[in-house]
Amino acid sequence: xxxxxxxxxxxxxxxxxxxxxxxxxxxxxxxxxxxxxxxxxxxxxxxxxxxxxxxxxxxxxxxxxxxxxxxxxxxxxxxxxxxxxxxxxxxxxxxxxxxxxxxxxxxxxxxxxxxxxxxxxxxxxxxxxxxxxxxxxxxxxxxxxxxxxxxxxxxxxxxxxxxxxxxxxxxxxxxxxxxxxxxxxxxxxxxxxxxxxxxxxxxxxxxxxxxxxxxxxxxxxxxxxxxxxxxxxxxxxxxxxxxx
Amino acid sequence: xxxxxxxxxxxxxxxxxxxxxxxxxxxxxxxxxxxxxxxxxxxxxxxxxxxxxxxxxxxxxxxxxxxxxxxxxxxxxxxxxxxxxxxxxxxxxxxxxxxxxxxxxxxxxxxxxxxxxxxxxxxxxxxxxxxxxxxxxxxxxxxxxxxxxxxxxxxxxxxxxxxxxxxxxxxxxxxxxxxxxxxxxxxxxxxxxxxxxxxxxxxxxxxxxxxxxxxxxxxxxxxxxxxxxxxxxxxxxxxxxxxxxxxxxxxxxxxxxxxxxxxxxxxxxxxxxxxxxxxxxxxxxxxxxxxxx
Numbered sequence: 228x229x230x231x232x233x234x235x236x237x238x239x240x241x242x243x244x245x246x247x248x249x250x251x252x253x254x255x256x257x258x259x260x261x262x263x264x265x266x267x268x269x270x271x272x273x274x275x276x277x278x279x280x281x282x283x284x285x286x287x288x289x290x291x292x293x294x295x296x297x298x299x300x301x302x303x304x305x306x307x308x309x310x311x312x313x314x315x316x317x318x319x320x321x322x323x324x325x326x327x328x329x330x331x332x333x334x335x336x337x338x339x340x341x342x343x344x345x346x347x348x349x350x351x352x353x354x355x356x357x358x359x360x361x362x363x364x365x366x367x368x369x370x371x372x373x374x375x376x377x378x379x380x381x382x383x384x385x386x387x388x389x390x391x392x393x394x395x396x397x398x399x400x401x402x403x404x405x406x407x408x409x410x411x412x413x414x415x416x417x418x419x420x421x422x423x424x425x426x427x428x429x430x431x432x433x434x435x436x437x438x439x440x441x442x443x444x445x446x447x448x449x450x451x452x453x454x455x456x457x458x459x460x461x462x463x464x465x466x467x468x469x470x471x
Numbered sequence: 472x473x474x475x476x477x478x479x480x481x482x483x484x485x486x487x488x489x490x491x492x493x494x495x496x497x498x499x500x501x502x503x504x505x506x507x508x509x510x511x512x513x514x515x516x517x518x519x520x521x522x523x524x525x526x527x528x529x530x531x532x533x534x535x536x537x538x539x540x541x542x543x544x545x546x547x548x549x550x551x552x553x554x555x556x557x558x559x560x561x562x563x564x565x566x567x568x569x570x571x572x573x574x575x576x577x578x579x580x581x582x583x584x585x586x587x588x589x590x591x592x593x594x595x596x597x598x599x600x601x602x603x604x605x606x607x608x609x610x611x612x613x614x615x616x617x618x619x620x621x622x623x624x625x626x627x628x629x630x631x632x633x634x635x636x637x638x639x640x641x642x643x644x645x646x647x648x649x650x651x652x653x654x655x656x657x658x659x660x661x662x663x664x665x666x667x668x669x670x671x672x673x674x675x676x677x678x679x680x681x682x683x684x685x686x687x688x689x690x691x692x693x694x695x696x697x698x699x700x701x702x703x704x705x706x707x708x709x710x711x712x713x714x715x716x717x718x719x720x721x722x723x724x725x726x727x728x729x730x731x732x733x734x735x736x737x738x739x740x741x742x743x744x745x746x747x748x749x750x751x752x753x754x755x756x757x758x759x760x761x762x763x764x
Contacts, residue, residue: 275705276705277701277704277705297707297708297709298707300705300706300707301707303705305702305705306702307701307702307705308701309698309699309700309701309702310698310702311697311698311699311700311702312697312699313493313497313697313699314697315497315498315500315501316493316496316497316500320493320496324489324493325702325706327485327489328486328489328490328703328706328707328708329706329707330482330485330486330707369702372702373702373705
């Protein structure tokens with residue numbers, strides 16, 4: 228359960244995030260939808276405590292993430308925009324490193340990592356060095372290390388970036404599995420199909436503000452659009468659209 | 472911080488050690504780091520040192536009593552002086568072509584030319600100071616040793632002659648030397664090698680730097696370049712614990728590099744040629760110190 232209230236972040240004269248409020252429930256996939264530069268990544272960075280918000284609050288399962296960032300991070304799996312691996316370590320070693328940093332008991336690490344390798348279909352690359360991994364393989368390793376401590380909440384920043392069709396389908400299936408396990412999944416995207424195909428709820432964000440929240444169906448009805456793409460354009464498209 | 476109980480109970484150290492071991496393993500797999508920290512770094516000191524010893528040894532051999540070939544203008548003006556110089560190892564070479572000592576030195580055909588003017592014999596006979604000229608270019612390295620040796624020979628000849636002249640006049644030769652300096656060098660072999668090895672700390676600083684540098688860069692700026700910093704900071708670990716782990720790994724590589732370097736120097740020191748070379752260097756260091764005073 229992720230609850231965000233009145234989040235504000237300014238970089239110099241740029242108001243990146245300007246009063247974002249929403250919540251993402253357990254057992255649901257919430258999509259953060261917005262054009263490039265809308266403030267998605269900045270918002271997510273404040274959620275996973277990489278940045279301190281100038282104002283507003285973030286609560287993860289009731290824990291104040293601003294006041295207790297370490298406790299919040301224990302309940303959080305993160306796939307950031309930057310998802311570099313350690314190329315001289317194998318896939319398994321990359322994941323194990325994060326398991327240790329999470330303070331997982333040694334005897335719990337191996338079964339958990341084996342299970343993740345199985346679910347993500349990466350047994351064949353488990354003991355290969357990450358040097359030369361394909362984009363899809365890298366995302367899988369990054370996902371596995373984000374999930375290794377079995378977090379209740381999951382934040383993914385543009386997870387579909389750079390993936391081919393097969394890898395995208397596999398990722399979607401995997402996110403549905405996570406939802407069915409009762410986790411709270413929050414991901415950002417600017418790709419309409421991804422959002423339509425996956426999300427239970429959509430938070431549309433533009434110019435650092437939330438412009439609409441609802442199920443995909445609700446958004447269609449509200450904007451009298453046939454496709455989510457039209458709805459999206461109406462919601463964020465022009466200044467008139469915003470002020471109306 | 473009730474939720475972060477684990478991290479209050481030694482979790483900080485656990486995290487720092489996790490980072491430490493990961494960085495060590497990762498960098499041991501990097502050929503460039505291993506080469507720099509464990510081979511180039513430790514060996515650069517001994518190799519530079521050996522080169523320095525070699526240069527010193529060569530200079531020592533040059534200064535030893537080996538024939539000193541020097542062009543002389545006006546050999547006939549001072550036959551006695553020339554005879555003495557020949558006995559001391561001077562090999563008289565014919566005057567430079569064109570007859571100008573200055574041109575020969577400028578054109579680097581000779582490192583030093585001895586010029587004995589015509590009035591030498593006359594001044595000598597009248598007991599006046601008889602001048603000879605050494606033409607050389609002190610900005611050229613090759614001229615230093617022959618000039619020093621030639622000056623030494625000539626001044627020895629002068630003092631012998633002075634003593635003989637005083638004896639002829641019935642005076643004690645010691646009258647001409649009112650004050651005598653005697654040098655008593657207390658240096659032992661150990662103190663001489665201590666002088667030489669006093670430059671070792673600089674080599675060690677260099678080694679430590681070379682050994683730790685690549686890790687220091689790779690674990691900080693490299694983490695950002697590889698885009699792995701953001702996921703790393705999303706872990707429930709204090710940032711200073713991560714930094715401490717990286718610092719420990721860098722320090723470990725630097726220390727291993729230092730130990731290997733010390734070992735390499737110790738092996739160098741026990742090479743049979745080292746003692747002679749060290750004595751040579753210490754001798755010339757002491758000489759230059761003496762001249763400065």
